[in-house]
Amino acid sequence: MKYLIFFAILIWGASCSTVGQANFPKGAKPMRTASGDTIVPVIKTDEEWKEILSPIAYSVLRESATESPFSGKWLENDKPGQYICAACKLPLFKSKTKFTTSCAWPSFYDSIEDAHIKEVVDDSHGMHRVELRCARCDGHLGHVFNDGPKPTGLRFCINSASLDFEPAD
């Protein structure tokens, strides 16, 4: 009897874990984060992204461009709230982790949650850097460096065009 219950739980668990995955392209699976929420990949064609993103947001998020230094709309923003992906609206950074730096792009010392941002090695332009991408839509955000303030010592250097801002209530 004990074994029967064990197998019943195994089968129940396996069937639950596949719910909702049927329509996703191969290789793009929902991902459970440390805080318990589930990130379901957002996948669109280039044409679909062009329809919903501004030209600068499209070129940064989908073509990995970098906006001009000191040009971003969030560089000077010091209001309380959170920054979300401009493409898929996934929360990425809290305003309290934004800091002032000589860097010409908005800078944060931590993400809202590790699992919301993917790190990818970027050896382009003759440099070795770590690129940051949105974990839900794979949009390019910026890069992370090791010269940030405490407590993390990290500097998430992010294009304003990759972000929307939600003010706190």
Ligand SMILES: [Zn+2]
């Ligand atoms: Zn996104």
